Amino acid sequence: MNVTVNVNGKPYTRDVEARTLLVHFLREDLLLTGTHVGCDTSQCGACTVHVNGEAVKSCTVLAVQADGMDVKTIEGMGTPGDLHPLQTGFWEKHGLQCGYCTPGMIMASAELLKHNANPSEEEIRYHLEGNYCRCTGYHNIVKAVQHAAEIMAQGGQSGQAADD
Amino acid sequence: MYPANFDYQKAASVDAALKAMADNPELKIIAGGHSLLPAMKLRLAQPPALLDIFNLEELKGIKEDGDFYVVGAMTTHADVMRSHLPLFPEVAGWVGDPMVRNRGTIGGSLAHADPSADYPAAALATGAEFVIRGLGGERTVGADEMFLGMFESAVEAGELLTHIRIPKGITASVYEKYRHPASHYAIVGVAMARHADGQIRAAYTGAAEKAARLPKLEERLNAGQDAGTGLVEGADMLGDRFASAEFRAHLVDVLSDRAAKRLG
Numbered sequence: 001m002n003v004t005v006n007v008n009g010k011p012y013t014r015d016v017e018a019r020t021l022l023v024h025f026l027r028e029d030l031l032l033t034g035t036h037v038g039c040d041t042s043q044c045g046a047c048t049v050h051v052n053g054e055a056v057k058s059c060t061v062l063a064v065q066a067d068g069m070d071v072k073t074i075e076g077m078g079t080p081g082d083l084h085p086l087q088t089g090f091w092e093k094h095g096l097q098c099g100y101c102t103p104g105m106i107m108a109s110a111e112l113l114k115h116n117a118n119p120s121e122e123e124i125r126y127h128l129e130g131n132y133c134r135c136t137g138y139h140n141i142v143k144a145v146q147h148a149a150e151i152m153a154q155g156g157q158s159g160q161a162a163d164d
Numbered sequence: 165m166y167p168a169n170f171d172y173q174k175a176a177s178v179d180a181a182l183k184a185m186a187d188n189p190e191l192k193i194i195a196g197g198h199s200l201l202p203a204m205k206l207r208l209a210q211p212p213a214l215l216d217i218f219n220l221e222e223l224k225g226i227k228e229d230g231d232f233y234v235v236g237a238m239t240t241h242a243d244v245m246r247s248h249l250p251l252f253p254e255v256a257g258w259v260g261d262p263m264v265r266n267r268g269t270i271g272g273s274l275a276h277a278d279p280s281a282d283y284p285a286a287a288l289a290t291g292a293e294f295v296i297r298g299l300g301g302e303r304t305v306g307a308d309e310m311f312l313g314m315f316e317s318a319v320e321a322g323e324l325l326t327h328i329r330i331p332k333g334i335t336a337s338v339y340e341k342y343r344h345p346a347s348h349y350a351i352v353g354v355a356m357a358r359h360a361d362g363q364i365r366a367a368y369t370g371a372a373e374k375a376a377r378l379p380k381l382e383e384r385l386n387a388g389q390d391a392g393t394g395l396v397e398g399a400d401m402l403g404d405r406f407a408s409a410e411f412r413a414h415l416v417d418v419l420s421d422r423a424a425k426r427l428g
Contacts, residue, residue: 001172018172018214019204040165042202043346045263054242054266060201061267064172065216108262129348130261 237271
């Protein structure tokens with residue numbers, strides 16, 4: 001089936017099998033490998049991307065379901081010279097060790113900060129319930145999100161702005 | 165993991181979906197896909213064709229009709245959570261996680277009738293009604309007649325659950341849940357609502373093959389007594405590697421007591 005998906009602002013048309021999961025479409029058809037496959041059972045959140053501005057687990061969405069929609073992945077969040085505040089936050093606060101969960105953590109956190117510019121620790125932990133990290137114990141991830149919220153409150157780095 | 169391959173089409177309308185289902189009895193409806201796709205990836209389900217109703221605007225959103233709120237079946241858990249419905253927003257906040265709630269739908273979950281799902285307890289406690297449409301017309305089923313067994317609801321082949329009607333006038337409601345730490349499904353959940361006439365309705369989910377009312381609890385609370393214990397004595401409880409039948413029965417008592425205290 002032909003699908004056209006706008007990924008990070010660029011339209012991509014590909015011929016895919018109906019069973020192709022969005023995460024495989026991104027990684028294997030578009031070679032955007034920043035989105036990770038973790039548990040593959042809708043639990044760990046490593047594959048989190050935005051579809052039409054909402055965070056979803058791309059291992060549990062079909063590519064054909066995203067036909068005609070806007071998808072944002074970690075590759076669309078910032079560049080090496082202009083990091084998104086969340087990327088700066090994870091860097092500064094050591095919010096990762098192996099880094100496998102980080103793209104999903106950042107995409108899920110971006111949705112939180114879009115709705116809640118100044119989340120409490122409790123709100124951050126509740127919002128990241130669907131993102132598993134097996135290294136950090138989460139403390140520094142919470143600090144990283146809080147740091148990003150501070151940068152954004154000060155109108156700091158754009159990283160393509162708070163989010164779309 | 166890849167599911168087995170299938171034909172896929174998006175439904176243009178509820179009517180078109182009903183016709184397509186009549187033409188192809190093997191057609192499986194996909195809503196948010198957060199129960200169906202995981203089952204397909206594990207090859208527990210291998211439908212030859214999927215019909216996607218997730219984007220049907222006629223099935224989205226919450227309206228009012230007299231003494232009822234009318235919730236479109238494709239309203240997501242996230243939208244239910246942000247709504248002013250009685251009881252359901254608290255319950256929706258316990259479903260999965262934010263990403264799951266952005267895709268999963270209230271109608272998909274209720275029609276699927278997973279014995280560990282949260283909404284069935286809320287539907288029973290609020291006395292919700294289910295609007296089910298087939299090619300022959302529409303019928304309304306009460307919550308007490310909706311959940312027939314494990315993954316078995318009153319929605320029959322060739323029919324679609326289109327709306328959920330939730331009565332207005334509920335003055336207080338609570339949901340208490342003991343959840344599985346990874347899947348976030350209910351090991352036991354207890355929902356409770358005080359209705360316009362002052363009567364309390366309560367129901368549990370996760371603990372048996374289907375969600376059900378708690379008549380003994382309702383009787384006690386409506387007589388001004390405490391929740392007490394032995395609320396599901398004699399009932400056939402689920403036991404598995406996560407929780408034994410005895411533990412689930414115990415949790416029903418504990419969560420009912422907490423819910424009753426919060427309800428006040």
